[in-house]
Amino acid sequence: MAVRGAVPEVIWARPERAGRGPRPAYTRDDIAAAAVRIADAQGLDAVSMRHVAAELGCGTMSLYNYVPRKEDLYELMVDAVSAEHELWEPSGDWRADLRRVAYQTRALMGRHPWVPRLMSPVYGFSPHALRFLEHCLACLDPLGGPYGTKFELIAMLNGVVTTYVRNELDTAERARSLPWSEADEHAVRIAYLGGRLASGAYPRMAAAFQEDAGPIDLEAVFERAVERVLDAFAPR
Protein backbone atom coordinates (compact mmCIF):
# COMPACT_ATOMS: atom_id res chain seq x y z
CA MET A 1 0.00 0.00 0.00
CA ALA A 2 1.27 3.48 -0.89
CA VAL A 3 2.05 5.79 2.01
CA ARG A 4 -0.80 8.25 2.17
CA GLY A 5 0.01 11.85 1.30
CA ALA A 6 3.69 11.28 0.60
CA VAL A 7 3.46 13.07 -2.71
CA PRO A 8 2.09 16.58 -3.19
CA GLU A 9 -1.24 16.93 -4.91
CA VAL A 10 -3.31 19.76 -6.24
CA ILE A 11 -6.84 19.10 -5.15
CA TRP A 12 -8.15 20.29 -8.52
CA ALA A 13 -6.16 17.59 -10.25
CA ARG A 14 -7.91 14.84 -8.28
CA PRO A 15 -11.11 13.56 -9.87
CA GLU A 16 -14.18 14.16 -7.74
CA ARG A 17 -15.44 10.67 -8.30
CA ALA A 18 -13.37 7.55 -8.58
CA GLY A 19 -14.76 4.71 -10.66
CA ARG A 20 -15.29 1.91 -8.26
CA GLY A 21 -17.04 2.01 -4.95
CA PRO A 22 -20.31 3.54 -3.80
CA ARG A 23 -21.26 7.01 -5.06
CA PRO A 24 -19.91 9.77 -2.74
CA ALA A 25 -22.61 11.36 -0.66
CA TYR A 26 -21.47 14.94 -1.23
CA THR A 27 -19.93 17.00 -3.99
CA ARG A 28 -16.99 19.34 -3.58
CA ASP A 29 -19.43 22.20 -4.00
CA ASP A 30 -21.54 20.90 -1.11
CA ILE A 31 -18.50 20.86 1.11
CA ALA A 32 -17.23 24.27 0.05
CA ALA A 33 -20.71 25.73 0.50
CA ALA A 34 -21.00 24.32 4.01
CA ALA A 35 -17.61 25.72 5.00
CA VAL A 36 -18.43 29.10 3.49
CA ARG A 37 -21.74 29.16 5.35
CA ILE A 38 -19.95 28.57 8.65
CA ALA A 39 -17.22 31.12 7.94
CA ASP A 40 -19.77 33.77 6.96
CA ALA A 41 -21.89 33.16 10.03
CA GLN A 42 -19.33 32.46 12.75
CA GLY A 43 -15.98 33.56 11.39
CA LEU A 44 -13.08 31.69 9.90
CA ASP A 45 -11.93 30.23 13.20
CA ALA A 46 -15.22 28.36 13.47
CA VAL A 47 -14.36 26.45 10.29
CA SER A 48 -13.08 23.20 11.74
CA MET A 49 -13.30 19.77 10.19
CA ARG A 50 -15.77 18.79 12.90
CA HIS A 51 -18.04 21.78 12.31
CA VAL A 52 -18.05 21.42 8.56
CA ALA A 53 -18.82 17.73 8.85
CA ALA A 54 -21.64 18.45 11.27
CA GLU A 55 -23.00 21.12 8.94
CA LEU A 56 -22.98 18.54 6.15
CA GLY A 57 -24.48 15.94 8.43
CA CYS A 58 -21.70 13.39 8.20
CA GLY A 59 -18.95 12.04 10.44
CA THR A 60 -15.86 14.15 10.93
CA MET A 61 -13.46 11.73 9.35
CA SER A 62 -15.62 11.22 6.30
CA LEU A 63 -14.55 14.68 5.19
CA TYR A 64 -11.06 13.37 4.65
CA ASN A 65 -12.34 11.27 1.79
CA TYR A 66 -12.94 14.50 -0.08
CA VAL A 67 -10.25 16.79 1.29
CA PRO A 68 -6.83 15.40 2.18
CA ARG A 69 -5.84 18.28 4.43
CA LYS A 70 -7.60 21.23 5.98
CA GLU A 71 -5.50 23.52 3.79
CA ASP A 72 -7.35 22.07 0.83
CA LEU A 73 -10.66 22.90 2.42
CA TYR A 74 -9.53 26.52 2.48
CA GLU A 75 -8.61 26.22 -1.17
CA LEU A 76 -12.12 24.97 -1.95
CA MET A 77 -13.61 27.88 -0.01
CA VAL A 78 -11.61 30.52 -1.86
CA ASP A 79 -12.48 28.96 -5.18
CA ALA A 80 -16.16 28.81 -4.25
CA VAL A 81 -16.42 32.51 -3.52
CA SER A 82 -14.26 33.33 -6.53
CA ALA A 83 -17.19 32.04 -8.55
CA GLU A 84 -19.10 35.11 -7.38
CA HIS A 85 -16.93 37.40 -9.47
CA GLU A 86 -19.12 38.80 -12.20
CA LEU A 87 -17.37 38.66 -15.58
CA TRP A 88 -18.45 41.07 -18.31
CA GLU A 89 -17.54 41.94 -21.84
CA PRO A 90 -14.58 44.33 -21.54
CA SER A 91 -15.62 47.88 -22.35
CA GLY A 92 -12.42 48.94 -24.09
CA ASP A 93 -11.62 51.35 -21.21
CA TRP A 94 -9.19 49.33 -19.10
CA ARG A 95 -9.21 51.84 -16.25
CA ALA A 96 -12.96 51.71 -15.92
CA ASP A 97 -12.95 47.92 -16.13
CA LEU A 98 -10.24 47.47 -13.52
CA ARG A 99 -11.90 49.96 -11.24
CA ARG A 100 -15.01 47.86 -11.52
CA VAL A 101 -12.98 44.75 -10.72
CA ALA A 102 -11.59 46.41 -7.61
CA TYR A 103 -15.00 47.48 -6.34
CA GLN A 104 -16.45 44.08 -7.01
CA THR A 105 -13.63 42.38 -5.17
CA ARG A 106 -14.21 44.67 -2.26
CA ALA A 107 -17.93 43.91 -2.25
CA LEU A 108 -17.17 40.20 -2.36
CA MET A 109 -14.93 40.52 0.66
CA GLY A 110 -17.64 42.47 2.39
CA ARG A 111 -19.94 39.48 1.99
CA HIS A 112 -17.16 37.08 3.06
CA PRO A 113 -14.94 38.89 5.55
CA TRP A 114 -12.65 35.90 6.00
CA VAL A 115 -11.45 35.98 2.39
CA PRO A 116 -8.59 38.46 2.93
CA ARG A 117 -7.10 36.20 5.58
CA LEU A 118 -7.00 33.29 3.16
CA MET A 119 -5.69 35.21 0.15
CA SER A 120 -2.56 33.53 -1.03
CA PRO A 121 -0.84 33.35 -4.39
CA VAL A 122 -0.98 29.58 -3.97
CA TYR A 123 -4.72 29.60 -4.52
CA GLY A 124 -4.30 31.47 -7.80
CA PHE A 125 -4.56 28.22 -9.73
CA SER A 126 -8.07 27.24 -8.78
CA PRO A 127 -10.55 27.02 -11.67
CA HIS A 128 -12.50 30.16 -10.79
CA ALA A 129 -9.33 32.06 -9.95
CA LEU A 130 -8.01 31.24 -13.41
CA ARG A 131 -11.25 32.44 -14.96
CA PHE A 132 -11.01 35.65 -12.98
CA LEU A 133 -7.38 36.22 -13.99
CA GLU A 134 -8.22 35.63 -17.64
CA HIS A 135 -11.01 38.18 -17.35
CA CYS A 136 -8.67 40.78 -15.86
CA LEU A 137 -6.22 40.17 -18.69
CA ALA A 138 -9.03 40.61 -21.20
CA CYS A 139 -9.93 43.94 -19.58
CA LEU A 140 -6.29 44.95 -19.98
CA ASP A 141 -6.08 44.22 -23.71
CA PRO A 142 -6.42 47.93 -24.55
CA LEU A 143 -3.47 48.79 -22.33
CA GLY A 144 -1.03 46.89 -24.50
CA GLY A 145 2.49 46.12 -23.42
CA PRO A 146 3.90 42.88 -22.03
CA TYR A 147 1.84 40.49 -19.96
CA GLY A 148 4.39 40.79 -17.17
CA THR A 149 3.34 44.37 -16.52
CA LYS A 150 -0.32 43.40 -16.62
CA PHE A 151 0.25 40.73 -14.00
CA GLU A 152 2.04 43.26 -11.84
CA LEU A 153 -0.90 45.63 -12.14
CA ILE A 154 -3.44 42.96 -11.28
CA ALA A 155 -1.31 41.76 -8.36
CA MET A 156 -0.87 45.26 -6.95
CA LEU A 157 -4.52 46.16 -7.37
CA ASN A 158 -5.68 42.96 -5.72
CA GLY A 159 -3.07 43.36 -3.03
CA VAL A 160 -4.11 46.90 -2.20
CA VAL A 161 -7.80 46.01 -2.23
CA THR A 162 -7.15 43.01 0.00
CA THR A 163 -5.01 44.99 2.41
CA TYR A 164 -7.50 47.81 2.74
CA VAL A 165 -10.49 45.55 3.17
CA ARG A 166 -8.60 43.42 5.65
CA ASN A 167 -7.73 46.42 7.74
CA GLU A 168 -11.38 47.36 7.82
CA LEU A 169 -12.76 43.91 8.54
CA ASP A 170 -10.11 42.18 10.63
CA THR A 171 -10.95 44.20 13.68
CA ALA A 172 -14.61 43.35 13.19
CA GLU A 173 -13.93 39.60 12.94
CA ARG A 174 -11.61 39.90 15.93
CA ALA A 175 -14.26 41.67 17.94
CA ARG A 176 -16.57 38.69 17.52
CA SER A 177 -14.24 36.49 19.53
CA LEU A 178 -13.59 38.89 22.38
CA PRO A 179 -15.81 39.46 25.40
CA TRP A 180 -16.04 43.20 24.89
CA SER A 181 -17.29 45.34 22.05
CA GLU A 182 -15.23 46.66 19.19
CA ALA A 183 -16.15 50.19 20.23
CA ASP A 184 -14.88 49.58 23.77
CA GLU A 185 -11.60 48.21 22.51
CA HIS A 186 -11.23 51.12 20.09
CA ALA A 187 -11.93 53.63 22.84
CA VAL A 188 -9.34 52.05 25.12
CA ARG A 189 -6.73 52.12 22.40
CA ILE A 190 -7.48 55.71 21.44
CA ALA A 191 -7.27 56.75 25.07
CA TYR A 192 -3.91 55.06 25.39
CA LEU A 193 -2.71 56.61 22.15
CA GLY A 194 -3.79 60.02 23.36
CA GLY A 195 -1.69 59.56 26.46
CA ARG A 196 1.35 58.58 24.43
CA LEU A 197 0.99 61.50 22.07
CA ALA A 198 0.64 63.91 24.96
CA SER A 199 4.14 62.87 26.04
CA GLY A 200 5.59 65.02 23.28
CA ALA A 201 7.77 62.23 21.93
CA TYR A 202 5.85 62.07 18.66
CA PRO A 203 5.27 65.67 17.57
CA ARG A 204 4.18 64.91 14.00
CA MET A 205 1.79 62.18 15.07
CA ALA A 206 0.28 64.58 17.58
CA ALA A 207 -0.06 67.29 14.95
CA ALA A 208 -1.64 64.79 12.57
CA PHE A 209 -4.28 63.81 15.10
CA GLN A 210 -5.12 67.42 15.72
CA GLU A 211 -5.38 68.07 12.00
CA ASP A 212 -7.67 65.12 11.30
CA ALA A 213 -9.89 65.31 14.34
CA GLY A 214 -12.98 63.77 12.74
CA PRO A 215 -13.52 60.12 11.84
CA ILE A 216 -11.78 58.93 8.69
CA ASP A 217 -13.89 58.40 5.57
CA LEU A 218 -12.70 54.90 4.73
CA GLU A 219 -14.73 54.80 1.54
CA ALA A 220 -12.88 57.84 0.18
CA VAL A 221 -9.52 56.43 1.27
CA PHE A 222 -10.25 53.24 -0.63
CA GLU A 223 -11.31 55.12 -3.76
CA ARG A 224 -8.14 57.20 -3.73
CA ALA A 225 -5.99 54.13 -3.24
CA VAL A 226 -7.53 52.42 -6.27
CA GLU A 227 -7.08 55.49 -8.46
CA ARG A 228 -3.46 55.79 -7.39
CA VAL A 229 -2.70 52.20 -8.34
CA LEU A 230 -4.33 52.70 -11.73
CA ASP A 231 -2.41 55.98 -12.17
CA ALA A 232 0.83 54.18 -11.43
CA PHE A 233 0.33 51.91 -14.43
CA ALA A 234 -1.13 54.42 -16.87
CA PRO A 235 1.18 55.15 -19.81
CA ARG A 236 2.56 58.66 -19.59
Add this chain to the structure above:
Amino acid sequence: MAVRGAVPEVIWARPERAGRGPRPAYTRDDIAAAAVRIADAQGLDAVSMRHVAAELGCGTMSLYNYVPRKEDLYELMVDAVSAEHELWEPSGDWRADLRRVAYQTRALMGRHPWVPRLMSPVYGFSPHALRFLEHCLACLDPLGGPYGTKFELIAMLNGVVTTYVRNELDTAERARSLPWSEADEHAVRIAYLGGRLASGAYPRMAAAFQEDAGPIDLEAVFERAVERVLDAFAPR
Protein backbone atom coordinates in the same frame (compact mmCIF):
# COMPACT_ATOMS: atom_id res chain seq x y z
CA MET B 1 -12.86 39.98 43.20
CA ALA B 2 -13.08 41.56 39.80
CA VAL B 3 -13.90 39.25 36.90
CA ARG B 4 -10.64 38.68 35.07
CA GLY B 5 -10.38 40.17 31.61
CA ALA B 6 -13.86 41.64 31.49
CA VAL B 7 -12.55 44.98 30.38
CA PRO B 8 -10.33 45.54 27.34
CA GLU B 9 -6.75 46.47 27.96
CA VAL B 10 -3.84 47.61 25.88
CA ILE B 11 -0.86 45.64 27.06
CA TRP B 12 1.35 48.72 26.75
CA ALA B 13 -0.83 50.55 29.23
CA ARG B 14 -0.22 47.91 31.94
CA PRO B 15 2.80 48.54 34.09
CA GLU B 16 5.42 45.83 33.78
CA ARG B 17 5.94 45.65 37.50
CA ALA B 18 3.27 46.06 40.11
CA GLY B 19 4.35 47.36 43.48
CA ARG B 20 3.59 44.58 45.84
CA GLY B 21 4.58 40.97 45.52
CA PRO B 22 7.79 39.24 44.58
CA ARG B 23 9.83 40.65 41.70
CA PRO B 24 8.76 39.12 38.36
CA ALA B 25 11.32 36.68 37.05
CA TYR B 26 11.21 37.94 33.45
CA THR B 27 10.80 41.20 31.61
CA ARG B 28 8.50 41.76 28.67
CA ASP B 29 11.58 41.93 26.49
CA ASP B 30 12.68 38.50 27.72
CA ILE B 31 9.32 37.05 26.73
CA ALA B 32 9.17 38.77 23.36
CA ALA B 33 12.72 37.69 22.60
CA ALA B 34 11.95 34.08 23.46
CA ALA B 35 8.87 34.08 21.23
CA VAL B 36 10.78 35.73 18.39
CA ARG B 37 13.54 33.15 18.72
CA ILE B 38 11.03 30.33 18.36
CA ALA B 39 9.21 31.95 15.45
CA ASP B 40 12.47 32.59 13.60
CA ALA B 41 13.71 29.05 14.13
CA GLN B 42 10.57 26.96 13.82
CA GLY B 43 7.92 29.16 12.27
CA LEU B 44 5.01 31.09 13.72
CA ASP B 45 2.89 28.01 14.33
CA ALA B 46 5.51 26.76 16.78
CA VAL B 47 4.89 29.81 18.97
CA SER B 48 2.60 28.35 21.60
CA MET B 49 2.30 29.39 25.20
CA ARG B 50 3.84 26.07 26.20
CA HIS B 51 6.83 26.46 23.91
CA VAL B 52 7.52 30.04 24.87
CA ALA B 53 7.29 29.14 28.54
CA ALA B 54 9.67 26.23 28.03
CA GLU B 55 12.08 28.48 26.13
CA LEU B 56 11.99 30.87 29.08
CA GLY B 57 12.34 28.01 31.54
CA CYS B 58 9.11 28.61 33.45
CA GLY B 59 5.73 26.93 33.78
CA THR B 60 3.21 27.45 31.01
CA MET B 61 0.67 29.25 33.13
CA SER B 62 3.24 31.63 34.55
CA LEU B 63 3.27 33.35 31.19
CA TYR B 64 -0.25 34.55 31.83
CA ASN B 65 1.09 36.75 34.58
CA TYR B 66 2.79 38.79 31.90
CA VAL B 67 0.49 38.38 28.91
CA PRO B 68 -3.25 38.18 29.40
CA ARG B 69 -3.94 36.54 26.01
CA LYS B 70 -1.89 34.98 23.30
CA GLU B 71 -2.90 37.84 21.02
CA ASP B 72 -0.89 40.11 23.30
CA LEU B 73 2.14 37.87 22.91
CA TYR B 74 1.91 38.49 19.18
CA GLU B 75 1.72 42.21 19.89
CA LEU B 76 4.91 41.98 21.95
CA MET B 77 6.64 40.10 19.13
CA VAL B 78 5.75 42.66 16.48
CA ASP B 79 6.87 45.47 18.72
CA ALA B 80 10.12 43.69 19.48
CA VAL B 81 11.11 43.35 15.84
CA SER B 82 9.87 46.87 15.10
CA ALA B 83 12.74 47.97 17.29
CA GLU B 84 15.06 46.74 14.53
CA HIS B 85 13.97 49.54 12.23
CA GLU B 86 16.95 51.80 11.79
CA LEU B 87 15.96 55.45 12.13
CA TRP B 88 18.09 58.12 10.47
CA GLU B 89 18.16 61.86 10.05
CA PRO B 90 15.85 62.55 7.07
CA SER B 91 17.87 63.51 4.00
CA GLY B 92 15.45 66.06 2.59
CA ASP B 93 14.65 63.75 -0.35
CA TRP B 94 11.45 62.06 0.74
CA ARG B 95 11.48 59.61 -2.15
CA ALA B 96 14.96 58.37 -1.31
CA ASP B 97 14.09 58.14 2.37
CA LEU B 98 10.88 56.21 1.81
CA ARG B 99 12.56 53.89 -0.63
CA ARG B 100 15.08 53.18 2.08
CA VAL B 101 12.25 52.53 4.53
CA ALA B 102 10.69 50.06 2.11
CA TYR B 103 13.91 48.14 1.59
CA GLN B 104 14.62 48.04 5.27
CA THR B 105 11.16 46.74 6.02
CA ARG B 106 11.67 44.05 3.44
CA ALA B 107 15.02 43.09 4.94
CA LEU B 108 13.42 42.95 8.39
CA MET B 109 10.74 40.58 7.12
CA GLY B 110 13.45 38.51 5.50
CA ARG B 111 14.99 38.01 8.95
CA HIS B 112 11.56 37.36 10.50
CA PRO B 113 9.39 35.69 7.87
CA TRP B 114 6.42 35.46 10.20
CA VAL B 115 6.02 39.23 10.49
CA PRO B 116 3.78 39.67 7.42
CA ARG B 117 1.27 37.21 8.84
CA LEU B 118 0.98 39.23 12.03
CA MET B 119 0.83 42.67 10.43
CA SER B 120 -2.33 44.35 11.60
CA PRO B 121 -3.33 47.98 11.98
CA VAL B 122 -4.16 47.11 15.55
CA TYR B 123 -0.49 46.75 16.40
CA GLY B 124 0.23 50.23 15.05
CA PHE B 125 0.09 51.64 18.55
CA SER B 126 3.00 49.79 20.05
CA PRO B 127 5.90 51.96 21.27
CA HIS B 128 8.30 51.02 18.50
CA ALA B 129 5.59 51.19 15.86
CA LEU B 130 4.85 54.74 16.97
CA ARG B 131 8.52 55.59 16.72
CA PHE B 132 8.67 54.12 13.26
CA LEU B 133 5.58 56.02 12.13
CA GLU B 134 6.97 59.27 13.50
CA HIS B 135 10.17 58.64 11.59
CA CYS B 136 8.27 58.04 8.33
CA LEU B 137 6.37 61.27 8.88
CA ALA B 138 9.65 63.08 9.46
CA CYS B 139 10.97 61.71 6.17
CA LEU B 140 7.85 63.07 4.51
CA ASP B 141 8.23 66.64 5.79
CA PRO B 142 9.63 67.80 2.42
CA LEU B 143 6.57 66.46 0.61
CA GLY B 144 4.24 68.91 2.30
CA GLY B 145 0.48 68.63 2.16
CA PRO B 146 -1.92 67.23 4.76
CA TYR B 147 -0.94 64.45 7.14
CA GLY B 148 -3.87 62.41 5.84
CA THR B 149 -2.13 61.96 2.50
CA LYS B 150 1.12 61.06 4.20
CA PHE B 151 -0.59 58.37 6.22
CA GLU B 152 -2.13 57.02 3.05
CA LEU B 153 1.28 56.88 1.42
CA ILE B 154 2.87 55.13 4.38
CA ALA B 155 -0.01 52.68 4.59
CA MET B 156 0.10 51.83 0.91
CA LEU B 157 3.87 51.48 0.87
CA ASN B 158 3.86 49.23 3.91
CA GLY B 159 0.92 47.31 2.53
CA VAL B 160 2.60 46.68 -0.80
CA VAL B 161 5.89 45.72 0.82
CA THR B 162 4.11 43.37 3.21
CA THR B 163 2.04 41.78 0.47
CA TYR B 164 5.02 41.21 -1.80
CA VAL B 165 7.21 39.80 0.91
CA ARG B 166 4.43 37.62 2.19
CA ASN B 167 3.88 36.15 -1.24
CA GLU B 168 7.55 35.32 -1.41
CA LEU B 169 7.90 33.89 2.07
CA ASP B 170 4.53 32.33 2.86
CA THR B 171 5.19 29.43 0.56
CA ALA B 172 8.58 28.90 2.19
CA GLU B 173 7.10 28.87 5.70
CA ARG B 174 4.34 26.60 4.46
CA ALA B 175 6.86 24.21 2.97
CA ARG B 176 8.43 23.72 6.38
CA SER B 177 5.25 22.07 7.69
CA LEU B 178 4.63 19.78 4.73
CA PRO B 179 6.25 16.41 4.14
CA TRP B 180 7.46 17.29 0.64
CA SER B 181 9.76 19.98 -0.66
CA GLU B 182 8.71 23.39 -1.88
CA ALA B 183 10.19 22.56 -5.28
CA ASP B 184 8.11 19.40 -5.52
CA GLU B 185 4.94 21.25 -4.66
CA HIS B 186 5.78 23.98 -7.14
CA ALA B 187 6.47 21.46 -9.88
CA VAL B 188 3.17 19.68 -9.27
CA ARG B 189 1.26 22.95 -9.42
CA ILE B 190 3.01 24.11 -12.55
CA ALA B 191 2.31 20.78 -14.23
CA TYR B 192 -1.34 21.08 -13.31
CA LEU B 193 -1.45 24.67 -14.53
CA GLY B 194 0.14 23.65 -17.82
CA GLY B 195 -2.59 21.11 -18.31
CA ARG B 196 -5.30 23.66 -17.67
CA LEU B 197 -3.79 26.21 -20.00
CA ALA B 198 -3.47 23.61 -22.74
CA SER B 199 -7.26 23.27 -22.62
CA GLY B 200 -7.55 26.54 -24.53
CA ALA B 201 -10.03 28.02 -22.06
CA TYR B 202 -7.56 30.72 -20.98
CA PRO B 203 -5.93 32.04 -24.13
CA ARG B 204 -4.35 35.14 -22.60
CA MET B 205 -2.93 33.21 -19.65
CA ALA B 206 -1.45 30.72 -22.06
CA ALA B 207 0.05 33.48 -24.15
CA ALA B 208 1.46 35.11 -21.05
CA PHE B 209 3.21 31.92 -19.99
CA GLN B 210 4.74 31.53 -23.40
CA GLU B 211 5.90 35.15 -23.36
CA ASP B 212 7.52 34.95 -19.90
CA ALA B 213 9.05 31.53 -20.14
CA GLY B 214 11.97 32.14 -17.76
CA PRO B 215 11.79 32.42 -13.99
CA ILE B 216 10.49 35.74 -12.65
CA ASP B 217 13.01 38.19 -11.17
CA LEU B 218 11.22 38.85 -7.89
CA GLU B 219 13.79 41.44 -6.87
CA ALA B 220 13.04 43.55 -9.95
CA VAL B 221 9.29 43.14 -9.46
CA PHE B 222 9.63 44.43 -5.92
CA GLU B 223 11.70 47.42 -7.00
CA ARG B 224 9.20 48.39 -9.66
CA ALA B 225 6.33 48.08 -7.20
CA VAL B 226 8.01 50.43 -4.74
CA GLU B 227 8.77 53.00 -7.42
CA ARG B 228 5.18 52.86 -8.64
CA VAL B 229 3.80 53.54 -5.19
CA LEU B 230 6.16 56.49 -4.76
CA ASP B 231 5.20 57.76 -8.22
CA ALA B 232 1.56 57.59 -7.31
CA PHE B 233 2.09 60.10 -4.50
CA ALA B 234 4.58 62.42 -6.20
CA PRO B 235 3.15 65.88 -6.88
CA ARG B 236 2.61 66.39 -10.61
Add this chain to the structure above:
DNA sequence: CTTCACTAAGTACGGCGTACGTAGTAGTCA
Protein backbone atom coordinates in the same frame (compact mmCIF):
# COMPACT_ATOMS: atom_id res chain seq x y z
C1' DC C 1 -20.81 -14.36 -7.92
C1' DT C 2 -16.64 -13.02 -6.34
C1' DT C 3 -13.47 -9.53 -5.76
C1' DC C 4 -11.81 -5.39 -4.13
C1' DA C 5 -11.48 -0.34 -4.65
C1' DC C 6 -13.90 2.81 -2.59
C1' DT C 7 -16.90 5.31 1.02
C1' DA C 8 -18.38 6.06 5.79
C1' DA C 9 -17.47 6.57 10.37
C1' DG C 10 -15.60 5.65 15.12
C1' DT C 11 -11.71 5.80 18.28
C1' DA C 12 -7.65 7.72 19.86
C1' DC C 13 -3.44 10.69 20.23
C1' DG C 14 -0.93 14.61 20.87
C1' DG C 15 -1.29 19.28 20.49
C1' DC C 16 -3.56 23.86 21.60
C1' DG C 17 -5.48 28.18 24.68
C1' DT C 18 -6.65 29.06 29.06
C1' DA C 19 -9.95 28.88 33.58
C1' DC C 20 -9.17 27.79 38.09
C1' DG C 21 -7.07 26.65 42.48
C1' DT C 22 -3.13 26.43 45.60
C1' DA C 23 1.18 27.58 47.57
C1' DG C 24 4.74 30.69 48.47
C1' DT C 25 6.96 35.41 48.60
C1' DA C 26 7.84 40.07 49.80
C1' DG C 27 6.46 44.77 50.44
C1' DT C 28 3.19 47.49 53.85
C1' DC C 29 1.38 48.84 57.98
C1' DA C 30 -0.46 48.22 62.88
Add this chain to the structure above:
DNA sequence: TGACTACTACGTACGCCGTACTTAGTGAAG
Protein backbone atom coordinates in the same frame (compact mmCIF):
# COMPACT_ATOMS: atom_id res chain seq x y z
C1' DT D 1 8.06 42.74 64.69
C1' DG D 2 4.29 40.18 63.10
C1' DA D 3 0.14 40.00 60.45
C1' DC D 4 -1.80 41.16 56.22
C1' DT D 5 -2.27 41.05 51.48
C1' DA D 6 -1.17 41.85 46.73
C1' DC D 7 1.34 39.56 43.83
C1' DT D 8 4.06 35.67 41.51
C1' DA D 9 4.57 30.80 40.22
C1' DC D 10 2.65 26.85 38.42
C1' DG D 11 0.09 22.24 38.33
C1' DT D 12 -4.30 20.32 36.93
C1' DA D 13 -8.03 20.00 34.00
C1' DC D 14 -11.39 21.06 30.23
C1' DG D 15 -12.86 21.42 25.76
C1' DC D 16 -11.30 22.35 21.52
C1' DC D 17 -8.33 21.22 17.33
C1' DG D 18 -6.15 18.29 13.07
C1' DT D 19 -5.72 13.87 11.71
C1' DA D 20 -3.62 8.68 11.82
C1' DC D 21 -5.51 4.42 12.05
C1' DT D 22 -9.11 0.89 12.03
C1' DT D 23 -13.25 -1.46 10.91
C1' DA D 24 -17.46 -2.22 8.39
C1' DG D 25 -20.17 -1.96 4.49
C1' DT D 26 -21.25 -0.93 -0.55
C1' DG D 27 -21.49 -1.62 -5.37
C1' DA D 28 -19.21 -1.68 -10.01
C1' DA D 29 -15.91 -4.69 -12.69
C1' DG D 30 -14.39 -9.11 -14.15
